[in-house]
Structures are given as structure tokens and as C-alpha cells.
Amino acid sequence: MSKVKVIDMTSKEQKVYSGYEAALSRVVQRRRKPGDNSTLSDEENPDVDGKRIEKRLEGNFFDCPSLRHNFALIMRSAEDEIRRFDRAARFEEDRAVGLEHEIEKLTEIVDAEESEVNHLKKALFLIKKFEDEVTFHSGCDTNLTSEAISSWVSLIREECANLVEMPVLMASIARPMLDNSLARWNPLKDAVSSWNPLTDTVPVHTWLHPWLPWFGGVERLSCLHDMVLQKLGSCLTNWHPSDASARSVLMPWRTIFPVTSMAAFLSRHVVPKLALALQQFQLNPAKQNMDPWNWVMRWADLIGPAVLVNLLEHHFWSRWLSVLSSWLNQGVEARQRGDHTAAGQVYQEVGRWYAGWKGQLPPECMEYASVKDALTKALAMMERSMRGLPTQEPQVSKQGQSDVSRYPAGSSGVLPPAFGSSTPLVAPPPTTLRKQVEQVAAQRGFLFHPISNRMFEGQQVYRLESLQVFFDRNVSYVYNPSDGGWLPVTFAELMTRAQY
Template sequence: MAEDERKAKAAKRRAEEKAARARNKDNEDAFAGTSSRRDGGGRNSRANDDVGSFEKHTKGIGMKLLEKMGYKKGEGLGKGASGISRALETQLRPKNMGMGFNNFKENVNDPTRSSKREDDEGEASEDDMDRAREQSMWKKRNELRRQKREYKTAEELLAEEQENASSVQTTTNKLNIIDMRGAHATVVNANELHKARVVRAGEEDIMLPELQHNLKLVVDLAESDITKLDGKIRSEKDTQEILRREKIRLSKVAEAHDELAARTKSALALVEMCNTHGKACDTAEQFDALTQSWMEVVKQFPKEYYGHRLNRLALAHAAPYVRAMYKSWDLSKDPTLGVDILRPWRSLLSPELVPDEYKGVFEDDSYEDLLRDPMLSRLRPIISSKWDPTKPEDILNFVQAWSDVMPEALMREITHALVLPRLQRRVGEWEPTKERVALHVWFHPWLPMLHKNLKDLYPSIRQKFTVSLAEWEASDSSALTLLKPWQRVFEAKDWSSLMRRCVTPKLEDALAMLQINPSNQVLDPVRTVLKWESMLGPSAFITLLEQHFFRKWHAALHKWLTASNVDLDEVAQWYIGWKTVFSEELLSHERMRVQLNVALDMMNQAAAGEGVVMPNVAAPQPTAPLADERPVPHPMDESTMSLKEMIEEFANAHELEFIPSASGRRHDGLAVYVFGGVSVVVDTARESIRALIDGDWTPISLDQLLDRARAIKR
């Protein structure tokens, strides 16, 4: 039945194609007759219409153009008639046949083959199409356009199998294939394997081959379904596992959100309590309750407090009470007001005390904002106009009490912007000879906080010391009280220069008036000088004794030993008594021992009965000290003074100021000083002085500088 149906379809297709070819031929004849009439009937035969038959579409213009180019009927185209003499004719392709299907070739219009081709074309194309359709049935199915399924018999399959085996036999004779279908892999020839798979039609041991074939199809389909179902099951299991894990994750997220919601609810309850306390905060007890509430919030819910920046709300609660507390504050009566009650708020509002895990959450210092306006509004007028720096207790007590409570930036603003300018003005007004309170009493307490900033005042202070010591006498101990506290404040070179200019000359005068009298010795001038030992330093002090004491002392001893009635025991007691006057530090110095050994040598000469020789104390002694211990030149020798010290001495002698410029100006890398109102620079390298005159830095002498300073002063 399948074969009959297939033959009927093929016959039907052949009939349709023949009818189509007949219609095409009639159309061609009609076009050819029309062209013949236009051309005068010169193209009646089919052979003459081969070339230029396209004129049926071009109204005869094509043939005219060919004849103008030398074309003759019945000959080829081109020069020498070497081209084609007949036009190409397309062949109608059978219905539903693709390009190049089954090696089908389009033929040219050949009169000798045209009739045979037309007769055989239908049969050949029909058979090819049938075979192609049969083969395509076993290939990929067209799901969009389903066709009627055709089944093959076992004989047809075996015949095709045998045909395929014979076609590939020649190519598989030498091809070996690994057969892994059994329990063990075996190597077989491809031809033998092919033969082993062929089922012979005449074999009697195969029963019901059609059934076996259909069963194989059913098994393959079942296997395919099983594979698909297995893949789907695996996919569903994977999806189930993913969903299970996602469920666990979401459950944990939900639990975390529930816990966060509970914590937020509890934190909100505490914050609402703080808000209640903040609205009714008029007394110290109520403010303490507000403080405790906010401390509890930070203790129980630090993440919520720092994460939501509740410090701004806490600042809003505390600020009204703090402003009211300092509104009528009297610094002199209660300098520590608010220290204890505001100490806990630093941990609440200051970004410096935020835990490490919450660093950076506070954009500004809320604690500083809490204190700045209320305190500064009261401190600024008090410090600037009412405070007397000679009575620093109030401000000092305030600073010391708030040192570990107040923010560093606010404390620095109070000390540097308020206290420091007031101290500078007071130092400028200070007069050592008229003030009852010593400068160090109220100035030194500020050194730990303002040491670097107070250095600019030291030249002015030394200038005032120099002026005040101009009329001082060594017997007056007030100078020692005035200067001793400053020894560790000034730098060593500045202190040495001050001592050399102001103190050493006075001590020299005191020693010059000393009389060495063994019978009635007065030690008060010596003890007055010895009080300055620590102030001058061992080396400078021994130099003073060498030049102004030991010369007299050695002369008095020599005179006594050369007397006729000398008592050496009294001389020894006198010598021991003088040694007790000096300190152990002085006696241990090498240069001091040299001077005492001179006295011992004279005493030994007298005891031995030899003549006592007066030593030349200016000449080097046999036990001379080391190079770095040798006596220095006279303290007032100008060759040891720098140019700057000379100018400072010159200014002091004429009662003029010589201090660094308050603005800290520099010119050519040199510091600018003020000499009696004239701006000058001291070039130590060139040993020159330049003054700012009419906008130019001009070299100037000390006398010219003095005249200019006096003119400005007038």
C-alpha cells in the first residue's frame, strides 16, 4: 500500500510538471510570433530564434545593436565569430527541488538533446526526489511543519544496510575500530563489524524482524524519555537544594531583622526617656538624670547610638542647661564650675573617645560645640580686660581643672588666643624696679602650656633685666632673687651673655673692695660673691676668683710669711679656714687646686727656712690645667663678644630697646630686630649692620643708628 501510494504521488507530480512545461512553451511561442511580426516574419524557424530571442522583451532593439557591432545570423558573437551562436536557456526546476539537490545540473538549450531531456527529466527528478524524501525521514524532524510519518519494512532496512555496507567496504578494509560494547574492549575490522551488524533477509533465525525493528524504536524512545526524565529529576533536585539553602539564608536574615527590630524598639524606648528628661531639665538633679539616661543608651546600644548619630540629639538635650549654667558664671568665685557634671559628656559627644569600630561616624566635635559658646562668651571679656596676670590663680585653676575634660582645640584657643596676648601686654608694662611681685611668680606657671610662644618675650625680658641691674650693687640680694628662676628658662648662650653684661662687673667691683686681713678678716663680700657661683657656672666663677681674689689672697699670705714673728700654725689655721668658705664643687676643680697649691708651696718654703718667693700668678703654673680648663679672657673683653651682643650692650647703655621684631620678619635670611624703633638686621658673617631707611636696607654705624633712633623717639 505504501508503494502504491508513493507511485500515485509521483505520477501526479509528473503530470503537473508536464502541464507546467506545456504552458511555458505556449507562452514562448506567443512571444516568438510577436517578435516575428515586428521583424517582418524573418524569424519563423526555431533555429533562427535562438540568438536574440530576448527581443520579445526589448521591442527588437537588441538585434539591431548586435548587427551594428558586426553580428551575422547563424555565426558566433564577437570578433572572428568565436563566441556563442545560441543564447542560454534556463531549465525549469522540478517543484520542491533545492539548488544542487542530488547533483542535478542545469543544461544549455541543445536542439539535439532537448527532446530527450524533456522526456527523461521528469522520471529522473521524480526518483531523486523520492529517495531524498525517504532519506530525510530518518533525519531531523520538522516540528513546525509535521508531515505524515512513513514506516519502512525490515526488508527495506536490510537492503539499505547491505547497500551502505557495499559502498563503504572499499574505504573500511584497513580501518580498525575499538568495540567497547561488551565487558571488555576488543579491536575489530570496520568491514567485519559492518557485516556483523547486517541482518540478512534470508536468515531464518531472525523472527519477526519488523517487530524487532519497531521494538528497537520503542526502546530507543523509552531510553530517550528516561534520559530526559533523569535530567529533569536532577535539575529539580538541584533546584530543591538551592531553594533549601536560600530558605535557610532568608530565615537567618529574617531572624537578624527581627532581632534588629527588637533592639531598635528597646533603644527607641530609652531615647524617648532621654527626650522626656531633656524637656524638663532645669536643675542639677534633672541634668544628672539626663546624663545617666544617655550613658545607659551608649552602654546598651552603642551600635544604634553611633550608627544613627544620636550625639546630635544628646547635644540638643544638654545645650540649654549648659547655657543657663554659665550665663551668670563668676570665674573668680567658682573656676571649676561644671567640671564634674560635664565630664561624662565628653565620652558621649567627643569624637576622640569613639570606639575604634565606630571611628569616623562623628563629622564634628559635638562636645566642643556644647562648651564653646557658653564658656567663651564669659571668659573672653574677663581675660581680655578684667584679669590681672600678676594674679594668675583664677585662670590657672580653671585651666588645670579643665585640662583633662575640655577638648584640646578649645583649651588651645583659650590659652593662645586669650591668655597669651594678655601676658604679652603685661610683660611690656612690667618694670622690675617698681613691681612688687617678681616676674617669674606669675609668668613661669604658663611655661608648660605656652613655652614655645613665650620665647618671643625673652629678649624683651632680658632687656628689662639689663636696665634694672644698671644701678644694682652686689650686696643687694634682690637681684639674685630676680634672676635665679630664669637660669633654666633662657638658653645657655643668652644666660651667659646676661651674666657677663650685668652681674660679673658688679661682682668684680665687690671683690675689688675686699681687704685680706688675717688679723680681722671680714668675709661678707666674699660670701656675697659666692652666692652667684651656681649662676655663673664653675669655669666663669673660677676665672672671676683668679683675677680678682687670689691675687690679693696670695699677696696677703706672702706678706704674712715673710714677717719676722710669723706663727706657721696660725697660718695653717687661716689656710684651712679659707678652704671651708668655698664649696666642694669649687675645691674639686683643677684650676681651683692650682691656686691653693700656690699657697701651700709658699707655706712649705717658710717651714723649710727657705726664702718665700712670691709666684707670678699670671704665668703658667707647673700643674697647669687642661686646654679646655684654661682661664678664659676677661668677661668684659669686647673681643669675646659677638656683634649682636655689642649692639645689645650699646642699646642698654643708651636706654634703648634692642629686641626681635614682633612680626617675626626676616630679610635675606636674617632676623629683623628693632633698635629704638628702627628696623635693623645684624649680618654676623660680614660684621655689618643694615637699617631700613626709606624702604631700602642701608649699611649704618652704631652712632648713626643711635641718632636715628633718638630722632624717632622725639
């Protein structure tokens, strides 16, 4: 053992010994406490019993703290791994139990689905059989009546109440048949189609308008509006303004029809008749018949003040001013003869006549320029006559027989002369583009009137059918809703747009 090379690595520095005895003695010296001078006995001498000393000191010689620490880490890691495997094993056991329960549930679901499949096969068989029966009896009348539906429903309730396939059968077979029957069922349209305004005593609005709330508003019944307008227009062909029943029929539809549709209808069927009534209206201060005037005025709320003012401008004011001029000239002639009593009586009667006619005008028409202009001219003529000067014949466009030809009617349409005058009133040719548009619109039955409180760059805006147009220096401009601008158009293009 003395020749064995021993390397001591238990200290900071590596040491090499020539045998175990030297290494052991060195270890004993290093472990001996300070101040301990005792020496080994003869029995403990390495030369006497080295093996016994080597065995006694073997544990201290291989004592390594780092190695013990590493062994402890390995042991704890192994214990953690064992615990992890134990938890995983228990989890797999629980998962296996859960899968067994899931298999049992899925087995029950599969059995239930198989039962449903069997029921559906039976239902499909019944549907196929029903379709075969329908195909076989395809030549029969398939229109469902209320009696047939009632008997069929009773039969289903009695014999098929417990049939689980009934909802599917009704949805696939009965529902399309009911939808088809309801699609062909148009009771309101059929009733309006058979309605005759000339013979039926019950107005159509009394039984049609109560349906509006159920249909969710006027728009849902717009498909019937054209039919109603067509029937009302046909019955107004031979209508005369003295018949007030037409207004009572149209009044309930005032808020139902769209504004443009109602205005176009009145422009085609009512306004021409009112214009003819004004043209045939005889102005006679001595014995005035106001019936034609009242016929026109009772339509003021329907046609609107703008259309009414337009009618007065073209068919009333010129003759009214002419009558006033002739009457005032009688007063001037009386003054020239020195008959001041007769002249004063004429002026008093003229004043009452003027005030009476002014009171006949609807208040909403008093703000229009043409009405103000006519009344201002009348006052100027009266003031001139009271100063003893003859009145000048008003330079107002007079619509005579040519205007009557625009509105064909049962009468001859000849305008009776005022105060026995035999001079025919001939319409002069249009001098401006606006007058030309107005004349052509009247000939074609187009709606054309100024829009109240609607101006653009100081120019009056007019409505021509569904168009908005104004005139500037004999050029027409049409409003473009897409960009909010005004486009210049020619006369032909303007008439084409108004037509379509």
C-alpha cells in the first residue's frame, strides 16, 4: 500500500502522496484540533495496524459536500417525477371513467336518432304518397274556397291530431297552396275595379280608407291610387263646375294622393273647366250673377292659391278692369256735362263695387303680385277718373276665344261680350319664353303655376309638372335634384322633360 500514488483533492490545493500511510497521517494532522499534542499509540501506529486506521478514517476521507448536494437534488427530482407520474396515472383513470360515461350517452343518442330517422322515413313516405295523389288529380280545380279549407281543417283536427309529421306536412304541402291562393286574392283591387263613381251611391273612400291603418300607411295602397284617379277622371269628362259633388268626392283624397299626382289630376280634369267658367262669367254691375265665381272659389282649397291666382290673371282681371274703365268713363262724361250728382253716384257705386270684389278674393291670394297689380291699377283708374281725366284702357293680356279652344267642353265656349261690346277678344302671340311655355302647357294639359315663396336669384320659380323651372332673359333653367344646381335647357327639351 506504500507504493500506491494517492492524490488528495479534499483541500483547495491538489496534493500527491506516495502511499495511504502518508495520506492518512496528513489527514489526521489536518483534523487534529489546535493545541492537541497527543500522538498515536503503538496500537494505532500505521506500521502496526494500518488497515484498521484506514477503515476508521474511510468515511471522513470521502466526505464531499458538493457531491452530497447533487445527490440530494437528484433524489428530490426523482421524487417529483414519481409524484407527477402518479397524478397523470390518476387523471388517465378518471378520463377513462368519463369516456365510458360519454360512450354510454352517445349510444343513447344514436339510438334516439335512429328512432327519429325511422319517423322521418315514414313522413317522407306519406309526403310521397300525398304528392302522387296530387299529381294523379292534377286535372281537378285547385282553387281553395273558404268552405273547402274549413272542411279540410276539421278533417285534419279529427283524424291527424296525433300525427307527429303534421307540422312538416303542413309546411311543405299546405303552406304553398295557401300562399298561392292568398296571392290571387285581391278583394280591395277587385272592389275598386268594379266601383263606378257615376252610379254607386257609397263613395269609395268610406270603405277603402279604413284599411289604411291595417296596411301600415298610404304607401301600401298606392297600387290602387292610379285606378281611383283614372275612374274619377273618367267621370269628370262631362262634369260642369256647377256640380259640387265632384269636390266632395275629391276632398277625402286630398291627404291620400301624393301632392304631384293630385296637382296633375286637378290640372287635367278640373282647372280647364274652371278656366272656362271664368271666361264665360259675365261681368254686369247692374245685375251681377255670382254663381260662376262661387263655382270657381269653392275649389280654392284644393287647387291652391297659386293656381287660382293664375286663373284670375289670365281669365278675369283683364275683363274686370275693362268693365271698371267703362264704368268710370261714364262718371267722367257726367262731370263733363256738369251733372255732378250722377258722377258722384257713379263713384260711390264704383267704390262699393271695388270693395265687394276685393272682399270676394281669398286672403291667401292677396299677397300675389298679379292680384296686387290688378287692384293697384283699379285704384289708379279710379283716382284718375275722380280728377276728371278719362281712364286708359288697361294693357293687360286678354284671353279670348283662343283660350276657350284649349279646354273642350259641351258648350260652344264663346265668351259673352262685356256691356254689349262686339269686339272679339283675341289672344296676342306670346312675347316671352315664359308665356310660350304657359300657352303650350295649357294646350297639352300640363300643370304650370308659380311656386309660392320660391325664388332664385330674384326670379320666380314655377312648377311644370314634376319640374321646377325659372326664366331669365328668355332662357329656361331646370332644377337638377342630383347636384342641387340649375341647368339651362331649350324649349323643346323642357317640354320633353315635362311630358316624361
